[in-house]
Amino acid sequence: MDSKIIKKEKLLSLLERFIADYHVLAPVREDGVLFYRPVDIPGDIELNPGRSVLPPKGRLFPQTEALYGYRVEGEKLTLNEYVEEERQVVLFGVHPCDLRSFAVLDAVFLEEPRDAYFAARRNNTVLVGVSCSSVLPECFCTTYGISPVEGNGADIHLTDVGAGAYLVEILTPRGKDLLQKFESFFEDNVAGAAEAKRAKEASLVKKISLQVKVDGLHEKMASIFENPYWEKLSRRCLGCGVCTYVCPTCHCFDIMDDGTKEEGERFRCWDSCLFREYTLHTSGHNPRHALAQRLRNRFFHKLSYNNQRYNTEGCVGCGRCVALCPVNIDIREVIGTVRGLV
Amino acid sequence: MGVSNPLLPRVATVVDIIRETGDVNTFRVVFDDLEEMAAWNHRPGQVAMLSVFGVGEATFCLSSSPTCRDWLEFSVRRAGKVTTALHELEPGAKVGVRGPYGNSFPYEAMRGKHLLVIGGGIGLAPLRPLVNFMLAPENRKDYGKIEIIYGGRSYNDLCYKEELFRTWPEAPDVTVWTTIDVAEEAWQGHVGFVPAYVEEVKPTPEDKFVVICGPPIMIKFTVKALENLGFAADHIYTTLEMRMKCGIGKCGRCNVGARFVCRDGPVFSLTELNQLPQEY
């Protein structure tokens, strides 16, 4: 693996070049809240962002996405497929947990038959990872073997190694192309950068407040489906969609039409398994009519089903649902409780 | 994206609408592109997505036999948004079709065996392609006797009357029992619910597969009756209905446990169902 160094001022001018040559999506602070937004000015970008409210998954799987248009002219009906824009997108500032989430989403969307929309966006996105600079109280990525300084999944990955310098790791052929294209911005790697990265990792990992263990969890999940715990847990659940919408691995969607009988488009949008309407049949029958069933389904999806289907963990330990649940339903606690159930 | 976009329907035309009951129509549909029509292949029990543009898309089982190469058929009960819009269509209307999706009845494993078909109301729709597939001249020799027990609320609620009262009974080695829930003046046949009729008919389990579809309550009591008659859970198959949006295992909502009904179903054996959470 190739690595380089980039100085902070150079990074800013590189971002300026990115903005000229690509669409750039990067973390930006709005009223104190972090969002991934299209940016025009490098100075707007948070270089050491921290946790965004919404994960960057929206770049690959937007909350609302038009799929195709339809138009009726006389006897003829034509469908007009929407195609991803030509210009590549640089998704800047993605942290290791979110980088892992892209692999979780890949397993779903790129499984045959591939989702053409996701695949096109995926193919058209250059991923620039950034190591974490801080650990928030809800972070638990290490539970899933993720290091807050490793960029697996990114094309290139940056780690702030102090003194205004970033260690740049080139992780894919696409990353290599990018490096070649913008060679003048980078310097040769220096002694000590790798050590600084390791030291950073050690200090970050130490700050993770709750060490969550998941061994034996899958086996346990299989036997506690009917446990009264789920009903108890659901008592305080509001049945809102916060946990699902802020989750980097949630992928459920609805497909709907917007238009008249003559002309319009079909779109898809995020949906949440916590919503009553999600599984409601036209007949009025609802396979998961109780909130307890819906909440249980969500945790089973994250902690068991995803693993059964795709052999990857459905949670990446980003902590967003923990931080943003209005009534403190905490997946770390759920994991702990489930492991202790008999 | 072109051909590789599985969410993009193919434009098709409704060529005929057959009125089955007061609220069920069978839509006969042909792809506008004849190559699409020739390339279409489904297996008995599979589903497809039918679109009315401007209204939406919904999942329906294919009710035509895979051996029919000229058109596809979907039997649709008017209930919600998309089905109501479908019922308002007239021949010549354009719709979208994508699929086929899901697994099928185990017609390979059924070779050399007898088949018992039990249906209630519109529940005969997913079973019909299996019957007609087996009755097709090129396949008939591969299968044994076919017994059909079918019921509806009233005579008017029975679907596929032409096949039910003429084509199937007249075919060799096919027996059809029909029943309606409540007696009617003109009805000479059996009166009573399907599960009770199954107990009366007393089909034997030897060398026989069973396929069931109908209202959940009918399935539940029929399964009990079949178990009493000695049928094994791994020889009883049914087809599940869940809300589906994508049909290709991405949108998430049709899961029952770790299984997606659109990919791993809709057909499940009773053995498989017994291992899944009761969330369907």
Next chain:
Amino acid sequence: MKEITEVLQRVAARLFNEGLEMFIGYESGSGLAKARPFFAAAQEETAALVFNPFCVHNLAKYLVRFPKAKIAVVVKGCDSGAVERLVRERNLDRTKITVIGVPCGGMLAREKVMAELPQDAEITTVTDRRDAFVLQTSKDERVLDKKAYLLEKCLTCSQNNPVGVDLMLGKEAPPVGEPGKDPFARLKEISALAPPARAAFWDRLMKRCLRCYACREVCPACSCTECCFEQAVPGWQKGATWLSKAITLSDNYHYHLIRAFHAAGRCTGCGECERVCPVRIPLMLLNKKLAGDVEELFGPAPPDAPSALYTYSAGDKDEFS
């Protein structure tokens, strides 16, 4: 806050002796400076109950989930109006509910507290010293001046003592709101903006909405069994809904404005909608705006009357005639 917690546990335990089936209160949450709703279904579970300045949740809405049970609920000053409203609108059977009031010294803004606490500290005790909360941690003691650390809504609070309760725990709390601080100050600022600037202000916020519906689910004024936004539109497109699921600026406005109108004159000002919003849309601005409009149009609501938009009188203002 140790005393109030102990009293709360004792009262809850006693109520179970008297045939109570469910006690809705608070327990400590996962993480520092955090509490969460707690449902004790038996006497032995009451030991988990707590009360401290992190008990921000309004628990009133949970009552509608237990229509038949003999139930008790803990309310703060800003929550008690919601119970009253739900009863008045016949969503609750008041005879089945024991309302337990806790005089409130204000709720702390967790974010601000977290920024102050030393690493790895644990909060051992919290004391209310009228102008400040004193947090004894495992490492040191922190005096958090209320003016600086309370939730914004507490600083303009005028109802920190619950009303209409069956049991009041502790004596009346002194006012927590800062004298002279106008609860409508921000609203006035926004209202004073020129229309394009005001539109820009709201567009930017409304664009952010995820329509996770946390605001609706938590809102005690959103007490409909089925929300209009999930109801089918009658007529030609049976099964269509009033609101597109697509996230567009106009659909987001549609959702929030209709919801605010439905809560107009009924919102009891608990501010839960704003607290639960993951993208921090200041929803109370809308509710305050409509509360002000209702009062301006129909006058101050008499305490026991149904809300202004529930009634009609020939003397109502009618700008169209």
